[in-house]
Amino acid sequence: MVVLQEVVVAAVSCIVASIILLCVYRLRFHPYAKYPGPILGKLTTLRAAYYAYTGDMHLDMERCHQKYGKFVQYRPNAILVNSPEAYQDIYGNMKNVKKAHSYNVHGTTNLIGIQDKKEYAKLKKIMQQGFSDAANREHEPKVIREIDTFIKMISADENPGNSADGWSSPNNMTLWCNYLTTDVVSKVVFTTSWDLLTSTANHGITDTFKTLVRLVGVLHQWPFMKYHEFAALIFLPHLAWSAPSMKKFALSVMAGRYALKESEPSIKDVFGLFTDARDPETGELSLSPLDVRRNSSNFIVAGSDTTASSIAASFFYLSNNPNAYAKVAQEVRSAFHSVSDIRAGPVLNSCAYLRAAVNETLRMAPVAAQPLWREADRGGCMVDGEIIPAGLNVGAGIFSLHRNPKAFPNPYKYDIERWILQPGKNEEKEKERIREMSRSFAPFSVGPRQCIAKNFAMMELLLTMANVFFQLEFEKVGNLGQGKKGAGWGREREDEFQFKSFFTSYMEGPMVRFKKREIEANRL
Numbered sequence: 422m423v424v425l426q427e428v429v430v431a432a433v434s435c436i437v438a439s440i441i442l443l444c445v446y447r448l449r450f451h452p453y454a455k456y457p458g459p460i461l462g463k464l465t466t467l468r469a470a471y472y473a474y475t476g477d478m479h480l481d482m483e484r485c486h487q488k489y490g491k492f493v494q495y496r497p498n499a500i501l502v503n504s505p506e507a508y509q510d511i512y513g514n515m516k517n518v519k520k521a522h523s524y525n526v527h528g529t530t531n532l533i534g535i536q537d538k539k540e541y542a543k544l545k546k547i548m549q550q551g552f553s554d555a556a557n558r559e560h561e562p563k564v565i566r567e568i569d570t571f572i573k574m575i576s577a578d579e580n581p582g583n584s585a586d587g588w589s590s591p592n593n594m595t596l597w598c599n600y601l602t603t604d605v606v607s608k609v610v611f612t613t614s615w616d617l618l619t620s621t622a623n624h625g626i627t628d629t630f631k632t633l634v635r636l637v638g639v640l641h642q643w644p645f646m647k648y649h650e651f652a653a654l655i656f657l658p659h660l661a662w663s664a665p666s667m668k669k670f671a672l673s674v675m676a677g678r679y680a681l682k683e684s685e686p687s688i689k690d691v692f693g694l695f696t697d698a699r700d701p702e703t704g705e706l707s708l709s710p711l712d713v714r715r716n717s718s719n720f721i722v723a724g725s726d727t728t729a730s731s732i733a734a735s736f737f738y739l740s741n742n743p744n745a746y747a748k749v750a751q752e753v754r755s756a757f758h759s760v761s762d763i764r765a766g767p768v769l770n771s772c773a774y775l776r777a778a779v780n781e782t783l784r785m786a787p788v789a790a791q792p793l794w795r796e797a798d799r800g801g802c803m804v805d806g807e808i809i810p811a812g813l814n815v816g817a818g819i820f821s822l823h824r825n826p827k828a829f830p831n832p833y834k835y836d837i838e839r840w841i842l843q844p845g846k847n848e849e850k851e852k853e854r855i856r857e858m859s860r861s862f863a864p865f866s867v868g869p870r871q872c873i874a875k876n877f878a879m880m881e882l883l884l885t886m887a888n889v890f891f892q893l894e895f896e897k898v899g900n901l902g903q904g905k906k907g908a909g910w911g912r913e914r915e916d917e918f919q920f921k922s923f924f925t926s927y928m929e930g931p932m933v934r935f936k937k938r939e940i941e942a943n944r945l
């Protein structure tokens with residue numbers, strides 16, 4: 422009995438001593454110990470996991486920068502750096518960094534999760550064809566068809582809440598934008614979709630996506646990546662269900678796509694492009710069926726809530742800012758003569774206020790607001806004048822970057838004019854001002870691992886908002902989604918759209934009602 426007691430005491434002492442030694446090492450001798458940061462963050466990565474879980478990580482990072490400065494030790498092995506220079510040093514081209522080990526959570530053969538640069542280059546060569554300029558031109562009619570349905574649904578006359586003056590009943594735009602973008606991206610990738618805009622049968626998928634990106638966000642901060650699936654089941658069962666649920670939804674849409682291909686062998690889509698891709702040297706298929714499935718499903722997740730949140734945020738900010746609304750409305754309504762004119766191209770590109778409104782929305786509500794961790798490669802790297810030793814993580818938050826008052830004066834204000842050349846001022850200086858500001862603007866990230874479908878996403882955003890402005894009037898109803906007094910640090914500004922920073926962001930609302938404008942609304 423005494424022997425057992427001694428063994429237990431010795432074991433406990435060893436554990437306590439190891440923990441104390443680890444704490445001393447992390448606080449005093451770790452290469453990152455010299456940077457300021459929250460004590461708990463220096464000791465354990467679970468602090469970051471907690472903020473990823475609550476969805477307040479973007480605010481916590483911003484608060485840390487305000488308290489500790491540009492460099493913050495946010496986790497034992499990871500620092501955050503907040504400056505435009507640091508952003509380019511970490512994410513720009515030809516940098517000696519790779520994606521952090523935590524990206525394994527996406528799967529090691531999934532484009533977004535690949536660490537190895539050679540393997541990544543091989544896969545990217547195939548996948549970027551799916552969203553090249555030529556491919557986007559082919560996708561455009563599919564996008565427009567879904568936007569047509571979206572507009573019909575949000576402004577539906579048969580809506581029982583419609584008032585006599587033609588306004589629809591209020592729509593929760595986070596939900597409707599998710600239905601739109603999920604239908605768009607699944608049509609583009611698989612030719613078929615769950616028809617979320619017109620049927621409620623699969624509306625559960627939005628909850629699956631939301632839970633999945635929350636789970637992935639937490640696991641990105643999890644201490645032991647090797648056992649992340651097991652850890653998720655034990656510690657986060659209320660989130661872990663989303664992975665098998667996502668697989669089920671993906672398989673159902675793929676089954677629909679196979680059936681369609683039987684009856685219409687000529688269909689062309691991104692899934693087909695991935696399936697048929699061949700290695701130019703061997704002539705063998707480049708991707709296994711499993712990798713095609715995983716990557717295609719990943720495109721659905723990556724391409725739905727991101728664009729949905731950006732469109733929902735556009736509705737929030739434009740309905741909250743009458744001057745911006747009026748300028749975009751006037752511009753769009755005079756640029757196009759009919760609905761069928763609204764296409765990607767020079768006229769859409771000439772809508773400076775529309776683009777300014779979208780840019781300003783992406784600045785205020787960036788959808789990738791968690792730190793996108795990178796790992797210094799062999800030999801280390803330099804970030805804003807500091808040496809990052811090999812193997813350690815470094816990151817910069819897009820949310821903090823977009824609120825840097827040096828780059829964006831009055832950063833909490835939604836101000837589309839900041840993106841417009843101001844009349845009466847020196848044009849060259851104005852262009853330089855906007856160029857300089859754009860160095861701190863990175864909603865799609867920058868460099869080799871920036872969003873692969875950035876141009877597609879911008880096309881979808883601009884086409885959606887141009888069509889809405891051309892065909893409808895809209896106004897906000899109530900306060901859903903906005904900041905309010907007592908809501909906690911960073912959540913009190915009433916004119917700011919609030920979101921949860923999971924791996925991608927999640928919002929609620931705004932509630933918006935619509936009224937049809939009197940125009941010729943038939944596509945030619």
Ligand code: HEM
Binds near residue numbers: 725727869874
């Ligand atoms: C407004 C909409 C969007 C925003 C703001 C956005 C933003 C981003 C950001 C910041 C990244 C970098 C992530 C990282 O470093 O871990 C990224 C990567 C990615 N995005 Fe997007 N995205 C959007 C829409 C889309 C769409 C529509 C698709 C697909 C149809 C897509 C597919 C991807 C993929 C596959 C990656 C991984 C690329 C890689 O690792 O090389 N995104 N996106």
